Amino acid sequence: MDAYESGFVSETPQSEEDMDVRKGPWTEEEDFALKAYVNTHGEGRWNSVARLSGLKRSGKSCRLRWLNYLRPEVRRENISPQEQLLILQLHTRWGNRWSKIAQHLPGRTDNEIKNYWRTRVQKQAKQLKCDVNSKQFRDAMRYVWIPRLMERICASSQSPSAQPDTPTNQITYETTSGCGSVQVDPSLLPELSGTSADSLYAQVSSISDLTDCYNPNSLQTGSGLCSENLGGTWNIDGGDSMESVWNEENIWFLRQQLYDDDLN
DNA sequence: AAAGTCTACAACCGCTGCGGC
């Protein structure tokens, strides 16, 4: 019987209390007890929560369970293309600072974003046989994935006129589907470097069927990709539901916050 | 239908920073 099945782990206990610390999946009863306690006493002082609520869990475990699962604000839906785009943008800016990224995605937890990155984004890097932090992969993200996401966002909205005014530091991306345009952070657009575009083209082409739709010479306008042919290799999944919460206006608001953050 | 493999996600662990003493 393993630790999860038993619910207890018998690592050399340091004290009487340690012998009682429960691990593994939370039960409904535990969730209920934790919710009740937090609703009455509020968040914080997690070690006290663990002690006073009667839960045989560590303070850390209580905190994690509350923040990642029980909090009423936590959203359980799939990550939308808008959110995916934001995650990619924010990760380009901040790297693996998941909590900082999560601050800009209401209802999403750092754990969820981290999991998304590891399971979906790193999977793509693996398929490209390059490191997720490599220039090749970053370029692939810029040239292939982000344009593809923008196509999807655009296709789902189909209302370019509904977008707020373009901030001066944004660039209009004309989509290939002819459905209008999407604004994008210029730092994420191709660097107009023929060399990197060419090498990326070679690499992506070697593992996928992008040849017909990828034109490096068109990268300057961001219109060199034919998104229809990308699905086979670039799985922009997890966003089948288009939540109204993530409308264009909210995306713009969050982006504006990012620029403010950079200034501070 | 069963076995094997893959994927998504919940949860744990170790480390770091911060505040109080």
Added chain:
DNA sequence: TGCCGCAGCGGTTGTAGACTT
């Protein structure tokens, strides 16, 4: 100033369910 406890963060692991063979 150093120590201690706590909260928070990011990396990693384990497991259940989905999918494939």
